[in-house]
Amino acid sequence: VDLQGMAPIDGVHQLRADITKESTAEAIIEYFEGQKAQLVVSDGAPDSTGMHDFDVYMQGELLLSALSISTFILETGGSLVAKIYRADNTSRLYLQLQRFFKDVCVFKPSASRNSSIEAFVVARQFCLPEGHTPCNLTTEWHKHPETWLVRTTGREPKPVVHVPFVAYKGDLDADRTYDLDEDYVYTEAVQKPLTAAYQDVKQKLGSTNVKYDPIIVIHDEELTKEWREEHKEPADD
Structure with missing residues (x-):
């Protein structure tokens, strides 16, 4: 699912749509003939502006949108893997994920550039809170930031959130920046944007x-x- 055009991939059904709309969730469930998904994967990222705080905020909004559509299409016990930018207020995102998933951790794979703040949140064992109706969590959160968690789960927010961080085994520190090797060779993207x-x-x-x-x-x-x-x-045209 993407807002922009996508190059065809063998064996992959593509849907050009907006993940913040309920109609997109309905189209996905219809494609699965009424069944729900076992796994939702989101690699979405905003166009970088160079303004770090704004980019982190927009990435957080994308993650919330991925979580929102997951509440519509994910079966009980399902999993969500999504890109996340680790920053000062990322714990608020962890907290929201923990309301819907019993197991949440952050993973930094070897394919992710070491100098990048990106990582991937792995949320497992999805369980929709009792009384919660799937909705756009981004708008709900902004309208009622102080009471949203209590209203959707019946539980008070935790003062401290602990989320495991799993890094690929190697000699590089995911929280440091390193210079490129002298023999580094740039590699062109496999598929450039069709409708950027x-x-x-x-x-x-x-x-x-x-x-x-x-x-x-x-x-x-x-x-x-x-x-x-x-x-x-x-x-x-």
Whole structure:
């Protein structure tokens, strides 16, 4: 599932959709003929802005969105593996994951660059809290940050959260930055983006003076259609 276009992969069913929408969860369950998934994997990451705090926040929002759709499509006892940026407030994400999964840990695989703050949260034994109705957790959390955990689980939040961190066995420290080896050779991406989010911006920059004419880019297809009708703009070919 992705908002952007994807190159076809043998044996993989692709769905271009928004994971924050309930209709996407319904489409996934329909594809599984009414059955729920045993595993949800999310490798989503925001386009980096270079502003560390903002990038970490956006990654947290993506993780919450992955957790949200998991509450719709994951069977009891299922697992979630998702990318996470380890930062100052990451414990709040751990706490939310622990409300839905009995076992939560963070894993740093060898394929992840050592200088990157990314890791992968592995949450197992999914169990929907009694009385909780699947919903968009990102909006629920922002509307009721102090009472959300109590209302959804009936339990007070823990003052301290302990989550195991498992690193790939090696001589490098996942919390340090190292220089590249002198013989390092750059490797091209196996598959470059087909419909990158920044393509519209690049096209508009060629004919727009951003100092006087702001650029508006909308990635939601429904909102894009409404905006074009309102401003009488032609649709893309």
